[in-house]
Amino acid sequence: MTTESTPSARVVIDLDVPGPTISRHLYGHFAEHLGRCVYGGFYVGESSELPHEAGLRLDVVEALRALNIPNLRWPGGCFADEYHWKDGIGPKEQRPGMINTHWGDVEENNHFGTHEFMALCELLGAEPYVNGNVGSGTVQEMSEWVEYLTRDGDSPMVRLRRENGRDEPWTVPFWGIGNEAWGCGGNLRADAYADLATRYATFLKDHGDNKLYRIAAGAADDDLAWTEALMKVISCLGCGKEPRNIFQAVSFHYYTVPGPWAHKGSATSFDVDDYYRTMLKAQDVERVIAGHSAVMDAYDPQRKVGLVLDEWGTWWDVEAGTNPGFLYQQNALRDALVASLHFDVFHRHAERLVMANIAQTVNVLQAMLLTDETGGLVLTPTYHVFEMNKGHHDATSVPVHVVDRPAAYSVDGKDLELVSASASVKDGAGLVSLTNLDPTSALDVVLDLRGAGLASSVGRILAAPKLHAHNTFAEPAAVVPSELDVTEDPRGLRVNLPPHSFATVSLRLV
Structure with missing residues (x-):
């Protein structure tokens, strides 16, 4: 559930509008x-x-x-x-x-x-x-x-x-x-x-x-x-x-x-x-x-x-x-x-x-x-x-529009968008990639899925408590993927991304 302290975004994905092959x-x-x-x-x-x-x-x-x-x-x-x-x-x-x-x-x-x-x-x-x-x-x-x-x-x-x-x-x-x-x-x-x-x-x-x-x-x-x-x-x-x-x-x-x-x-x-x-x-x-x-x-x-x-x-x-x-x-x-x-x-x-x-x-x-x-x-x-x-x-890219996004962060007079996303479809499946670039705030994301029905979904998240977290020979699993909770939303799906994290949501389409 979105709270006042958690920024939110809505990502509109047109699953039935084919773009170029990736x-x-x-x-x-x-x-x-x-x-x-x-x-x-x-x-x-x-x-x-x-x-x-x-x-x-x-x-x-x-x-x-x-x-x-x-x-x-x-x-x-x-x-x-x-x-x-x-x-x-x-x-x-x-x-x-x-x-x-x-x-x-x-x-x-x-x-x-x-x-x-x-x-x-x-x-x-x-x-x-x-x-x-x-x-x-x-x-x-x-x-x-x-x-x-x-x-x-x-x-x-x-x-x-x-x-x-x-x-x-x-x-x-x-x-x-x-x-x-x-x-x-x-x-x-x-x-x-x-x-x-x-x-x-x-x-x-x-x-x-x-x-x-x-x-x-x-x-x-x-x-x-x-x-x-x-x-x-x-x-x-x-x-x-x-x-x-x-x-x-x-x-x-x-x-x-x-x-x-x-x-x-x-x-x-x-x-x-x-x-x-x-x-x-x-x-x-x-x-x-x-x-x-x-x-x-x-x-x-x-x-x-x-x-x-x-x-x-x-x-x-x-x-x-x-x-x-x-x-x-x-x-x-x-x-x-x-x-x-x-x-x-x-x-x-x-x-x-x-x-x-x-x-x-x-x-x-x-x-x-x-x-x-x-x-x-x-x-x-x-x-x-x-x-x-x-x-x-080799999947087909589909249009992704990030709306209701958090404000861009100004870096040396230039805007850095804090949310990045892309999506593709292939063989009855879809894949959505999401990145929360905000180093301090989690992000509540609604995936507004259009143009296809959804049979199931699986989420994965790559995150760690600190930005400089890295894997070593002594600690090889400091940064590894884990399961991401994906819940239903009236528009499609909802996920919550921790600060500085990358996620994918795999879709089975009907």
């Missing part, structure tokens, strides 16, 4: 050769005493399979533009080492390479997203990588693959044409990279039934001029023609860094003002997506070209005592709410936004999992948001 690929992941994401995270080596399959850590695989990971981006990131794939194939003892100059200046032995990545994707049930080397590589090098992975029959690269133990080609749909070409990928001007992207894309061939989805490396944050430079090389402004089928998507990157770059703040030690600034920065991803979409609409009104956010998430100062080049950070309830807020935005823009990849999957930045060398494994609060939202994968 691609499962909006829930993609990213694994760079950075810190302990690959080595010590996914890959422990064949001599490890931990349970593994060909060096791939099986408890990590099992935990991630529960998320139904749709795709995995590899090998970077900045690392991609110094990675030469032929150094990572063949007998491990014969693979040359390299220096990872971007992340810690450590030596890599290349024991995790193309075959290991493909084996990992097969274990995860994920589609591979391979990011090629434009910065220090060649067109021929990337073209041959496509051939090595995807061609059948007979060719030089097919013969090389078979020498290395793989007869049949793999299916590898997603290919990134470099990474952050405006920065670590070459410090290029937008027009210069646009010319390179079209050249590289031209020589990345479809082999057999494998159809490539070529992704041009796009902007940092809201650099709309970069997106326009890429669209200009495949289309014309306002002409109404379909874009040239050279690359099929344009990417951009957006990190939630509310403070100055040199002092980003702690993942677990922060005050309520830090929290509000974080949520305002996370909310701003909607403006950025809308801006890139508007530019693309001018050149591609039929929305044939996809927009891909293949790096997103929170970025804090590294944990004390860890290598600053390894980007190891804890993951609190605050991070989980950044994720839930992002997904609501992604769902609203699903007609143009076709893929997103959180950075990163294990032990780096806003990770799903934290591991140690003794076999410890922690599911982070962000992991639970991904798991709770699985029902949105």
